[in-house]
Amino acid sequence: MFIPALLDALHGLVPSARNLFDWTDAEGRLLDYYVEGPIDTEVGRRYFEHFHNGREAACMPAFAMLRDAPAGVRSADDLDREDFFASELYNEIWRPQGFHTRIEGVVRSRTGKLLGSLVLYRGPGEPRFTSHEERTLSALLPWIAKALEPNSASRDEVRSALHVPGPEPTETLLLDLKGRLWLASPGASRLIMLAEGGISPEALTRPVGDRIDRLFGRMISQARERADGPSGTSRPWPSLSIFSAYGRFDAESMLLWAPSGESGSRPPLLQITLRRLEPREVAVQRVLRSLPVTPGQAAVCAALYAGESQGDIARTMGVATSTVVDHVRKLYRALDVSGLPELRDLLDRRLTGATR
Template identity: 25%
Template sequence: MPLPRTHQQAIARLQQMACLDLNGPLLIEPVLHELHRIIDFDTGGYFYPGADGGLDAYIEPSIARGCMHTYFDPQLMATEQQVIRRSAHDFAAAVRGDHGTQVMEELLKVPMAQFMRSDFYNLVLRPAELLDCLSLVLRTPQGQGVGALKLYRRPGAARFAPEDVAMLGRLEPWLARTLQLGEMDTEDSVLHDSAVLITTPGGQLLWTSPQADQLMALAFGPRWYRRTELPPALHTLLQRLQSAQRLIHGGPAPAVPQLELHNASGWFLLRATQMTAATGQGHAISLHITQRAPRVARLLPALRTLGLPQRQHELAYWLVRGLPEDQIAARMGISANTATYHRRQIYTRLGVQNRQELQDFFFVPQ
């Protein structure tokens, strides 16, 4: 039985994403968007090795995202080990032992009824309104772990069916290639947002804004939930600032200490500068945080809203990325005349005259 047209289009988009000039966790949002069109689930999550060697996580905007900090609570991590066979926390073990798409029962050490009485379920999953799960550990062709994809359904929803398991398994090669971390070009990015927060030299938070709070949550994930305490990496940054201040009297002013972070939400830069406290007593530290997003990550959602046919969608992507038209035709396996025809169709539809206007359409605020 042929797949519905919406499924075919979503699969084609996932296959296209696997061949883009950017890959890694930054593409998880468009990946999950297309998966929603193929498999019915309420919330998607992605767990992957962070730059600091620990586990990083992305959860779609939902009640579950607001509850995610509990998943990283040390006590609850211990209770999870009592009921889950291999959790995302132990990613290395999951890479060694978990193969193919797994349903909830395959992830559990205990029967489902016992699991639903556990502290882990009642303190983590129940508040997040999550129950059933499809889990897939993604690997490179060489067997290196890329990340663990989790699709959740809420309590009361139908359980994932064998066809859901089969479909996610079918998509595994393209998902792994898309989300595999590649080289990052921070020059090929756009400024998305910036904000400031104020702390004491010892790391106590004095002032923040909703905008800064949101950026810090994106940069540090659940580690930013206890907002009176800075993540360890920021304590290190403040210590570097204090050391730099002590060197000022002995020579030229040192560079402003900074911290770079890369995760599924973008590229973050934090700079620490010393300032006089508003009360006039003691000192305070200004932490300036900026978020940059790759042009590709910004381009894909913008292209998605246009509803272009698949061929035009793909050709528009490469036109915006600056690929010569003959190379686009070769990459897409079409003739130069066909590429020219589709380009003209795109220009007419968007009301642009040339490639520069096409790029401005997507990247210059209207």
């Protein structure tokens, strides 16, 4: 969950249209990637078939060159050239996705091991990245590297965390009872890949039917049994939760039947809705970034919402209790609330509204 939350938070520090992170091995080979916004699988497949460590080298360093790149920022100036804008890579891969210019952070551990690449994109007509914005990103890279190092959080801890719906809309799939996909909402493919474990060259080339069978095979089998069984049953429709590095994914199903009285018998179709959920702490930080409060007030607000006392907050922050009291007073004034109950209610409403 760290990378999706990081890419979202970066918009408040360095404005961009969309952000991307590539996980690599130490030799610069791409393992997985996460990109904000819609995914055009055809463009993705075209990139990996023709450009990745291939034709892209005609206009920019090949991806594999990351293995020799030092930690730091690759400037937007490197690609802001007429020959790049005239290249096949730009016109066949970048432009269809709304990309025009970028800055890239090469992320390495304290020992120099390559961890990945962080890319911030802006679209046509948007301002160029400035040297100040490049320095801002550069200052963040050591902290990003530290956060990417393995931690002690167990899978059980991740599963037991309280989750709330993420900012993406619920996606819908329409299948026949053999599991064949008929129709899908625009973002369904992206959520399926994230639920399965991430976006990668392999995931982009894997048939969508294989992914559906792997994730929803049992649900489809249960739907077939339901369709063949007696009508009028009050049993709940099959549902499931899937956990991956990108959060919890809740899937719910329902059989859709042809209207009664229609001539001819049509088999039912299976509707599956899929929604991504994220830990509530991540969602709270997103809400706080949208409020008119300072970083210090936001930290105090998050702690109050989590149930900490003002004395505990002062000890955690290493400041005097009077400093926390002052933050709380200014926080209540900025948000026009009279106390903690109203503050909790405001955040709860924003958490719900942020998903709509």
